[in-house]
Amino acid sequence: MxxxxxxxxxxxxxxxxxxxxxxxxxxxxxxxxxxxxxxxxxxxxxxxxxxxxxxxxxxxxxxxxxxxxxxxxxxxxxxxxxxxxxxxxxxxxxxxxxxxxxxxxxxxxxxxxxxxxxxxxxxRGEVIGCFGLTEPDAGSDPSGMSTYARRDGGDWVISGRKRWIGLASIADVAVIWAKTDDGIRGFIVPTTAPGFAATPIAGKLSMRASVQCDIALDDVRVPGDSILPEARGLGAPFRCLNEARYGIAWGVMGAARDSLTTALRYSSDRRQFGRAIAGFQLTQAKLVDMSLELEKGTMLALRLGRLKESGRLTPEQISIGKLNNTREAIRICRTARTILGGNGISSEYSPLRHASNLESVRTYEGTDEVHTLIIGRRLTGIDAFR
Known part of the structure; x- marks a missing residue:
């Protein structure tokens, strides 16, 4: 069916x-x-x-x-x-x-x-990992990172700070990106290493059923073979970010679908002025608009998936998916909340929770502005980041 x-x-x-x-x-x-x-x-x-x-x-x-x-x-x-x-x-x-x-x-x-x-x-889920790239003063521009790794005999010694690092306080191992005399490199760092500390960020209004942390690296010493040998320059972490961004283009459509499903069910059951509110024209207009954007976003994600499977997916296409689908998913969740009226602010219903979460998703792995400029560079050939 x-x-x-x-x-x-x-x-x-x-x-x-x-x-x-x-x-x-x-x-x-x-x-x-x-x-x-x-x-x-x-x-x-x-x-x-x-x-x-x-x-x-x-x-x-x-x-x-x-x-x-x-x-x-x-x-x-x-x-x-x-x-x-x-x-x-x-x-x-x-x-x-x-x-x-x-x-x-x-x-x-x-x-x-x-x-x-x-x-x-x-x-197998026996070891949890995290990915330490973003810093307090280096978010959208990771080239400005200050975390530094220096050689000390056969070891590496890493010092610096990272922020908004998912899973860090429950992780067993961290992939840490740091500047070296040979450019930006990646390191595998056990979180039990002396000098490594991860502190969950409190007071979040979004992504509350998740873990984001500050990381402090105070002269963390790791063996020489902890360096990722094939990771040189920012192109390496960006390749990882593109994998995550691709998943986001799909994931946000799940939040949107759940919000629309909730609004559709609620409007069919909720009666005002003697009839189900799903029967009112303004409600139907909202449901239709949400359905159109959900279907278009899912179709876009599917197109990206088939391109990826054929080896033809480009970073600019991933940016199209991340920018469009996250932006439209937030609109769907917010609109769904309006159909629920006052009940929409209750934790009994999902749309406002989804909308709040998506404010974080909209920010991480590249803000709207970053992805807009990536697409703009593809259209014009002009790099507008600086």
């Missing part, structure tokens, strides 16, 4: 394996997340207890090949991101940080010894 929200029957363009994986992830969210997410959000609790379930489905580093990773396709990864973010952005963020950023960096730029040491345990 066709999903009533799938106005263009995009399901017909998915393979049986893609639909099966989507069903498995959706079932996990329905069973474990929906009954608990309001409480987790209120108490600022990240459900680490779900990590074994995510690993059981092969979702951690699922798009990577070898080393215990599932080797799934790009569309399968996207669908998993969508279903997890329909539960909460914090869950999809975990998938991104663990799989696309931390594991992705080790898989793309690590040595064979590093891959064999870390990736199988990370795929």
């Amino acid at each position: 066709q999903d009533p929200l799938d106005l263009l029957d995009l399901d017909a363009d998915l393979t049986a394996n893609e639909r099966s994986l989507r069903s498995d992830v959706r079932a996990l969210v329905d069973e474990h997340v929906r009954p608990n997410i309001a409480e987790w959000y209120e108490s600022a609790h990240f459900p680490r207890e779900l990590v074994p379930e995510l690993a059981r489905l092969g979702l951690l580093g699922m798009h990577l090949d070898g080393y215990g990773c599932a080797g799934r396709g790009a569309v399968e990864y996207g669908l998993a991101a969508l279903e997890l973010e329909a539960g909460d952005s914090g869950l999809r963020t975990f998938l991104s940080v663990q799989g696309s950023l931390a594991m992705g960096a080790i898989r793309m730029f690590g040595s064979e010894d590093q891959r064999n040491r870390w990736l199988p345990e990370m795929a």
Whole structure:
């Protein structure tokens, strides 16, 4: 039976394996997340207890090949991101940080010894990773980072600060990016190393069922073989970020779909002036507008996935997906909230929680402004960043 929200029957363009994986992830969210997410959000609790379930489905580093990773396709990864973010952005963020950023960096730029040491345990959820790039004074321009790694005999000694680093306080290993005399390099740093400290950021109004931290690195000493040998310059972390940005283009459509579904169900049940509010023209206009943007955004994500699977996906195309889908998903969530009236500010309903989370998603992995300028550079050939 066709999903009533799938106005263009995009399901017909998915393979049986893609639909099966989507069903498995959706079932996990329905069973474990929906009954608990309001409480987790209120108490600022990240459900680490779900990590074994995510690993059981092969979702951690699922798009990577070898080393215990599932080797799934790009569309399968996207669908998993969508279903997890329909539960909460914090869950999809975990998938991104663990799989696309931390594991992705080790898989793309690590040595064979590093891959064999870390990736199988990370795929099983036995080791959690984080990705330390952003700094208090170097957000959209990571070339301005001040974290520095110096040689000391056969070791590296790293000093600096990182901010808004997902999972850092629960991570076992961190991929840290630092300036060296040889340019920007990446390092694998156990979080138990003396001088490494991760402090959760309190007072968040968004992404409350997730973990973001400040990291302090005070003369953290790591062996010489902790450096990622193939990671040189900012192009390396940017490749990791593009993997995460691709997943975001899918994930935010999950938050939008859940918000629209909530509004559609509520408006069908809620009666005012003697009839269901879904029968009023202004309500139907909102539902239609949300449905159109949801379907267009999902179609865009699917197009990006097929391009990625064929090896033709470009960074500019990823920016189109991240910019458009995040922007439209926020609008859908906010509009859905209006249909719920005063009840829409209650944690009983998801749209305002999703909208709040998406303010963070809109900011990380490149702000609207950054992605606008990436697309603008592609259109004009002129770099407007400086």
